[in-house]
Amino acid sequence: MSIKSLIINPGSTSTKIGVFEDENLLFEETLRHSTEEIGRYASIVDQKDFRKDIIMNLLKEKNFDINSLNMIVGRGGMLKPIPGGTYKVTDDLLHDLEIGKQGQHASNLGGILAREIGDEIGVPSFIVDPVVVDELCDIARYSGVPELPRTSVFHALNQKAVAKRYAKENNKAYDSLDLIVVHMGGGVSVGAHHLGQVIDVFNALDGDGAFSPERAGAAPSGALIKMCFSGKYTEAEVYKKFVGGGGFNAYLGTNDMRDVDKMVDSGDAKAKEARDAFIFQVSKNIGSMSAVLKGKVDAIVVTGGIAYDKAVVSGLKEACEWIAPFTVYPGEDELLALVQGGLRVMNGEEQAKEY
Numbered sequence: 001m002s003i004k005s006l007i008i009n010p011g012s013t014s015t016k017i018g019v020f021e022d023e024n025l026l027f028e029e030t031l032r033h034s035t036e037e038i039g040r041y042a043s044i045v046d047q048k049d050f051r052k053d054i055i056m057n058l059l060k061e062k063n064f065d066i067n068s069l070n071m072i073v074g075r076g077g078m079l080k081p082i083p084g085g086t087y088k089v090t091d092d093l094l095h096d097l098e099i100g101k102q103g104q105h106a107s108n109l110g111g112i113l114a115r116e117i118g119d120e121i122g123v124p125s126f127i128v129d130p131v132v133v134d135e136l137c138d139i140a141r142y143s144g145v146p147e148l149p150r151t152s153v154f155h156a157l158n159q160k161a162v163a164k165r166y167a168k169e170n171n172k173a174y175d176s177l178d179l180i181v182v183h184m185g186g187g188v189s190v191g192a193h194h195l196g197q198v199i200d201v202f203n204a205l206d207g208d209g210a211f212s213p214e215r216a217g218a219a220p221s222g223a224l225i226k227m228c229f230s231g232k233y234t235e236a237e238v239y240k241k242f243v244g245g246g247g248f249n250a251y252l253g254t255n256d257m258r259d260v261d262k263m264v265d266s267g268d269a270k271a272k273e274a275r276d277a278f279i280f281q282v283s284k285n286i287g288s289m290s291a292v293l294k295g296k297v298d299a300i301v302v303t304g305g306i307a308y309d310k311a312v313v314s315g316l317k318e319a320c321e322w323i324a325p326f327t328v329y330p331g332e333d334e335l336l337a338l339v340q341g342g343l344r345v346m347n348g349e350e351q352a353k354e355y
Contacts (some may be wrong), residue, residue, distance in 0.1 A: 003346050004068050006117065007335045009054065009075040010109040013038060015051050018087065018335035019064060022343065029058055044104045045097075045112065054115055072118040073342040074110030075334070076130025079101040081152065084133045084160050084198065085353040086341040089115040089125040093355035097137060102132060126352065128341030129156040133198065140200040140292075154189035154204045155304070161337035162303045162329045163193050177298045180289045180324070182316070184283065184306035185332065186255065188212040190285035192292040200292045202285055206243050210281035213255035213306075216246030248274060257306050264311070279315035284321045297324035304332055 002021050009016040013035070023301040027168025031054050041047045059066055059228075072124040074089070077097050087093060089111045097108045118125030133156035141149045155217040156228045159181045175196030183189045189204035202217075211217040219242070228238055234285050241250070251274045252263065263271035290297050300320060306312055307330035344350040 003070045003343060005071045005112075005342055006055075006066075006069050006341050007073050007130040007338045007339065008110050008113050009102045010051060010106045010113070016335065017055055017058070018339070019059075019062075019069075020339045021333075021334065023339060024224070025335070026064075027062060031055070031058065036149060042101065044106060044108055048116070049107075049110055051109060052116065055113070060133050065122055066117075069121060069123055071123050071342050071346055072125045073338045074108045074112070074114030074125065074127050075338065076127035076132075076157075077108030078133050079130055079355070080103050080276075080355065081132050081134030082130070082177060083135050084129050084156060085171070086128045086345045086350060087124050087355050088352045089118070089127060090355050092125070094114055096355075107131070113299075116191070117216065124346075124352075126337050126342050129160045133160075135197040135199060135253055136201070137199040142240065148316075151203055151207065152198070153207075154198070154201045154203055155183040155185070155187070155332075156198070157334055157337050158303055158332040159183055159189065159191050159193075159198065159201075160303050161333075161340060162175075165298060165329065166301050166327055172298075176295050180286055180293070180297055180300045182286060182300065182302045182304075183332075184212070184282065184304040184312070186213055187215050188282060188285075188304075190282065190289055193288040194293060200289065206261070208284050210278065211247040212278075213244060213248045213257060214244055216242040217249070224344075248278070251269045257309050257312070261309065261311060275311065276315070279312055279319065279348060282312075283316055283319035286316070286323065290320075290323045299327050300324050300331065301327050303329045305330070307331065 005020045007018040008238050013033050015031045019026045078100055081094050093111060094115050098110045099280055100108055101338060103321060114125035131153055134152040136152050143150045163179050163181050164174045167177055179193040181191050181193055186202040189202055190209060191198045191201035209217045248260060252260060252271055260271055260275055286300060300311060307328050313328055345352045
């Protein structure tokens with residue numbers, strides 16, 4: 001019997017939904033919210049009823065019978081660090097989404113909305129591989145400063161989805177493989193997937209690895225300390241240099257790799273050097289993860305929006321294809337990744353995890 005699902009992926013100024021029958025998309029919609037609409041609410045959780053009403057009204061407009069659904073899956077939010085997988089939206093998980101255990105973010109609403117709608121129609125609700133997935137081995141947490149352990153914040157949903165896709169397409173079990181997965185989007189994360197666990201990963205938000213379209217990645221710590229105490233910048237201004245204003249934004253004034261490629265094609269030497277530096281840094285990250293996996297790498301899987309960029313992928317292959325074969329899955333399909341996580345539980349391929 002086919003399984004129908006509603007998938008909910010809230011962003012800061014939008015709510016993206018999809019309705020699926022098994023893995024087949026019946027329809028999807030990105031519901032935009034103006035700054036004025038969002039600004040009426042004091043907190044993220046206060047937006048729940050507003051966003052729910054918009055979703056329910058859209059389903060009515062589509063003449064879709066909500067009672068035909070078999071499950072609801074929401075984007076996971078800022079929970080405590082947890083292993084990867086599909087989780088039931090239990091009372092404890094719901095509570096931590098509502099309070100924002102590790103911070104307030106629109107993605108927290110995914111599980112909250114999934115639980116409320118699921119309860120109303122009597123079907124299960126799940127979240128899948130939130131950004132707080134943490135499977136680091138103990139020694140990967142060492143930074144050299146005990147007060148500042150390395151943390152796991154990365155594109156877990158898409159990394160896990162493409163790793164499992166690669167395994168399925170090659171008739172292998174995900175937990176039998178050693179993979180390096182490279183997600184390149186607004187941020188970059190490179191992870192070592194060892195037998196189904198991401199045992200090391202470069203923090204994609206504000207700590208590690210290559211610079212990206214809008215993030216600085218790792219920076220010289222001594223120079224950073226001097227910048228922080230120079231008196232020239234506030235804490236917020238320094239952070240903006242690293243998250244949002246860093247990377248290609250800082251070097252070239254754009255966070256769009258298509259713009260960078262146009263600059264390169266027009267003969268802009270600075271843009272060419274910056275793109276080469278990006279390839280250089282991501283290649284170093286891949287090489288680092290190959291050492292984490294002790295050189296036994298089944299494949300390097302490249303994904304994210306920048307995986308469409310032929311020059312970048314070609315440069316990475318030239319630098320790293322000696323390590324392992326490349327497989328490229330450009331873009332990211334978060335709605336499909338979420339429905340696949342739910343289906344693995346509903347079809348008995350995996351057990352739902354308890355938070």
